[in-house]
Amino acid sequence: MPAHSTDPLLHPEVRQASILAYGAGFVASTVFMAIALVITLGRVLPYLGLLAAISALAMLALLAQVVLLFRLDLSETQLWKTVSLALVIPLFVLSIGLTGWMFHTLYPRTMLHFMAVQGSGSMM
Amino acid sequence: MSGAQPVLWLPGGEEHDPIANKTFGFWLYMMSDALIFAALFAAYGVLDHRFNAAGGATARQVAHPVDAFWQTLAVFASVLAYSLAMVKLKAGSRLGVLLGLGAAALLGLVFIGLEIADFASLIGQGITPERSGFLSMFFVLVAVHGLHMLFGLLWIAVMMAQVALKGFTTEVVTRLLTLRLFWTFQASIWVCVFVFVYLRGAF
Amino acid sequence: MSLVHLQGSWTPWLGRLTLSVILYHNGIVDGAFVFAAVTGIVILGVITYYRKWGYLIREWITSLDHKKIGVMYILIGLVMMFRGFIDALMIRTQQMMADGPDSPGHLQALHGYLPPYHFDQIYSSHGTIMILFAVTPILVGLMNLIVPLQIGARDMAFPYLNAVSLWLTAAGAGLVMASLFIGDFSHAGWIGLIPLTELPYSPGVGVDYWMWAIQIGSVGTTLGTVNLIATIVKMRAPGMTWFRMPIFTWTALSTNIIGLTAFPVLGVALALLGCDRYLGTHFYTAGLGGNLMLFTDLFWIWGHPEVYFLVLPAFGIISEIIPTFSERPLFGYITMVAATFAIAGISWSVWLHHFFTMGAGPDVNGFFSVATMLVGIPTGVKVFNWAFTLYRGRLRFDTPMLWAVGAVFLLLVGGLTGMMLAIPPINYTIHNSVFVVAHFHCMVLVVAFSIFGAIAYWFPKVFGFRLDEHNGKRVFACFSLGTFLVFAAMFALGFMGMTRRLDYLADPHWKPLLIVEEIGVFFYCVACYYFFRMLHVSIRDRAKNRVGADAWGTGRSPEWIARSPVPFYNFAATPHFNALDEAAWRRGQGLSDVAPRDYEPIATPKNTIAPPLIGALAFGFGFGMVWRIWWMAGLSLIAIIGVVILRSFATETEHVISAEQIRSMETTGSSVGIVTDHISPPVAEAEAFL
């Protein structure tokens, strides 16, 4: 092969390794998860408030991982990974969100059993 | 290409970067894998009603957030160890990479061990996947992540052998990079499992 | 977790397999068995007689060449399509015979000639085969063949992975075929009607065959999508900017994005069903907290994107053929690209239109109804673009063009009936009627027409000679007539209230239209005959029909600057692209015949036995799981992992051809196409096969 007889260790994806970023990624995601754990155990928030808070913390942890561990950005090396992730995220939202919405409206119409337990169960 | 003649052919003009191609291809595979989890989480949302527990254990009874937090620490630390191995890779240190991979594998084993212990204790209390739709979902969702971890451990073992035997060839370096993506991805999935199964379930 | 308890016999060595599952007492299945066995023995005999085993294994089965892999995909697809067609013939004949209480019964059937359980298996295998093992492999094969050529690449980004995908697809197709002879196939429809697919209602192996065949095949398809996306993003030759990419490549990109993201959801839907059937969980069971609607939901999250996975490459094919035979550039290139991605995007949020009647709230149905109808806008853009390309073009009606125009016509009928179905109040009255069947057959036939057009269009590129026009047009005429007779009648029957999947029809008034459909099927049979004749005549007279690089004289996209037949290295020197529609541009500048001046060494991947081995082991795994022969499934799985690991230790997987060799092959014009008499260079040096 003519082109790539170069040293693989010089490849930009090898070069991007950085103690600082990786360490910060570890600390950030651990801290966010620890906060989430504490507020869950503290039982101060109502259900929806808790859900919103821990979801937000999960998003923050994921963001930290995407930026600091995966090192995604718009550089030439990472551009297409970033683009593909950006294209796929809406699909998570669609598949999980629309499924949730659909079943949310479906249950009261189709499940007699639902009526009986609706009062005590938590809605999704 | 003399004068105004346009360039039609470029002998040897093929300058593809095989490492970048592979890591991008692997990233695409991971996107697809992420949708496996999206579908599982969607299903988890559906099967998480009171009546899906069919009178058996509910999320509250199976989700132990503190135990799961130890798992969280194990998987995060394992990813950190692997990442540090990549810093050593940059320096071209074989021993450093091997140590980092070894540490990552050990911490990964700790994670798996904790998960197995958790499952075993649940099953010991009669809380089994066959009991109800909810429990089926709980066990399968967590186990699918666990299977990914196991697969990653096998892969780490293979890579340790390849680093030791072959050194840093283009193929080996490519695989170390893709495996890092895979391993870090397991931490990201675990964030979702931890938050949406264990913390939310504990309410 | 423990395994479910099954009724019936089970032994550790053979699982559920006993002699009685192979020996039938049904004339039809025996006939099919004899037919397939005889065909198989004849083919194997011919290969042995002509001593072609070595050739086949060395040049094809172990090949990593994207063109050979593409051809093998298409061959698998065509064989499966033939099988699916026989199923269709049987379905139509049964329904024609079994109409009305007085209709006679033959061969153990009360009415018609197929007992209900057998009939159900036939329509289930028809749908499964046609969508997943006929049309999908053919399209993947076409993309494999053409996309690297269109972007000036030497091969796919991952040639080895490409072969693995092929052989996994083959393993899935093999499982469907095996079910014909060993045990039975699912009777629960191609969509896996739940809870019919649950163990208590389907205790046999049929559903397991359906499940594992799809599961294994779609792993192959998913890996293939990774490969095609990476190829398009990363392997484009210099000058091939995004907006010089041919439309077929654009549609390939969008369709593979759909495939990449949708197939995993199908995998989950089936895997959870598998847990229910093997481990006794309660995902979709009617009791104990299962939720049957969940399967339907997950299945269609994949199912609807999948239908666009099929139709988008077909749109790409139409967009290649119409400009070539109108001698004009494609009208509205940019809008075509935008429409392609709009369709792909919207296709992800419409799946619920497959179960409006399930009972979700009116706001949910309304949302999905509007989203579904939105698809009509970009689709309309496409149709108008094709029409404007044709307008004032210098039209030539060679076979590919006939198929393309036919496809556009069917798209109109299928699309407009789809719009009707997308309106919930209408849907409530015709859901599950054969009107739906007619709708989606129009759509799937858009794909089939495009496929036949594509085969005629690109055949000379790959093999160096054209297919026989005379017989090709007869295929088109008979196929179109058949389509019209069957599906016009079927729309009418849908309005008359005929529901889907009936082995016995109560209303004798449907008889005349059912006979019309049967006549249509007869024309399909004639088309089939002419198809084989076309192949025979074309190969016999190939010397007469040889073509140069630009097989049709008016080709526009870059594949037409490569030699025909394409040499194994595709381009002797990397092409540099200067314009959209490079071939047309070079022709316009009088540069079509400018050959490269210098050559550089070219590296091609060496052949390897690993991918077919993985395919064979995947078949073993599937078969072991279906029959619950645990040692077989377990060993196969371990062996697959072993092969993958071993292969990862292989070195020197590439073979380099010197610049001198290239020069001599280019200047003597020696035959380096896909079918050669001598051993081709990548094979000659591949001694270590793994």
Ligand code: HEM
């Ligand atoms: C304009 C675009 C389209 C619209 C508005 C549309 C709409 C619909 C709707 C509403 C249904 C559900 C009918 C029912 O079961 O009640 C349906 C079924 C179906 N459509 Fe389409 N469709 C479109 C394009 C396509 C395409 C491009 C294909 C395939 C290439 C396709 C294949 C199918 C299939 C296979 C089914 C039925 C599956 C089954 O139940 O077995 N459709 N379509």
Ligand SMILES: [Cu+2]
């Ligand atoms: Cu649809």
